[in-house]
Amino acid sequence: MAGVTIKHLYKRYGKDKHAVVQDFQLEIQDKEFIVFVGPSGCGKSTTLRMIAGLEDISEGEIYIGDQLVNKLPPKDRDISMVFQNYALYPNLSVYENIAFGLRMRKLPKHEIDLAVKNASRILEIEPYLNRKPKELSGGQRQRVALGRAIVRDPKLFLMDEPLSNLDAKLRVTMRMEITKLHKKLGTTFIFVTHDQVEAMTMADRIVVMKGGVIQQCDTPELIYSKPANTFVASFIGSPQINFIQGRVQENPQGKLEFHTNRFVLKINEATEDILRTNNQVNKSVILGIRPENVKLEGLFSETIITGTYIDNELMGADRFLYLDIGQEKPLIARVDPDNRFSDNEKVKVELDVSKAHFFHKDTGVRFAE
């Protein structure tokens, strides 16, 4: 069991030495479940591969436990990795696939047998031990890949988008199984995904990345409720957070208001303090509000705005309304599925400004307390 410390990690490629991972710094606690999440090409897999030793480090240091592993080959790092395409040896049976790592470490036969049986019992793949990988379904293959990872009892588990090749239903099942496995094994897990749902549901802490740079590293709750910037706010949450461009202005009573070209919103006291502290009065800002905080007309008339109905998406339990409010993108409201509207109908919605975030217009950084 071990934590991982990453200090000023860089990865540069090509002649122009373009950095795909830049100044990556992270302290992962022992037994923690960390998820790297971000869009394609954000450097999350490259970082994972550097931790695994499959990719050279251009600059920086990686420690597994107290040991500096920069120059250590993958086999000496005491890690296990699960790949997106399972990476099962097609010529070997399930049993041999799981036993491969133990055989390489020249363990006695009875110990290998015991470990393989134990791992296959945990993952419920005992009936398939004599089959070849091609005779298994996607879910079963993923379990074998997990079996191969857990059988060696490593210090660290690395998972590179292991659920991406599974169908939606199986993905949910495997998601829960991996979480269960983490609790049972009590080992440090580093999980890479581009799926924010996986990140939110599995992680102890999420590392959101973009362009090789960590945008935010926090618990799922904080990532969702206190996003560091517009990127994190838009990447986490489905449907996406609404961004409204506007200007903070002081009214004759000395209260702050959020002005757009179509409407004015009253800003609550707590947020007012934040904006004043950050010196944003009479400046353009971006207001971010999640669709669940946009409701059909409610109690507070100061935060009610009118939009024009464009479209809707029925999700079963909810309906997402798309309303034109004169912004670049339509405002999305999460409403009860029984509400129906016709095209171009005027719809009044109330914005829960106490749950809204304000971001810097140029840098996209959230104004925090």
Next chain:
Amino acid sequence: MLALSVIMILPIIYIFNHAFKPYHELFIYPPKFFVQEPNIQNFVELFWVTSNSIVPVSRYLFNSLFISAASVIGVTIVSALCAYPLSKHPFPGRKWIFATIILMLMFTPEVIQIPRYLVVSNLGIMNTYWGHLLPVLALPVAVFLLKQFVDQIPDSLLEASRIDGANELTVFVRIVIPMCMPAIATVAILAFQNSWGNVETSMLFMQDDEMKNFPFFLSTLTNNLANNVARQGAAAVAALIMLVPNLIFFVILQSKVISTMAHSGIK
């Protein structure tokens, strides 16, 4: 397609029939396709006639079988060892080396006969089995075929085995080779054909008759004779002997070869 396959198989049937024809049938006009009175006189002639000579036919056969077996093993190992790093280990000049190998596919054997002679001669391996073996060990088409196959092995598979603790040799032997078996079967067939029908090494590098191979013997059976009737029966049998191992080798490995075609997109 059926008509075409019939046309393709006719020469094979003809060779089988021809070997069992008695002398009068061999020279009958118009020639008959199928044998009328099959006998094994030609086989007796081939082995009996040559049993009195200085070098019996069995020696030529042994030489050929030994050289072919050694070349199948050698070519497969050398080609696989060449293809794997070219495919999976980025090193400076990798593309140039592969391009050179591809370029070598375009050389006719005559072009490299003199350099080959010089190499074999300078190595002092004239009149040895190495003289037969070394010139055929480098088979560019085999390297090309195997490299294309190794390219398709996902990198993650090799990475997984490295994380599991395998060294490069283990990765090569336990993962890469088993996954390339169809291509290796094809390479084995190519190497066998290349070596089994090869008279060049016997002609150029072997002055000692005992070291020459069966195809060379076959070419001397009917050539250089005063008439073109003598030993035609023996020649017919020898032609059959030349064909049969190829046929057996192919039949054994054919399912793998078809799999190679499917993989390499030749299908």
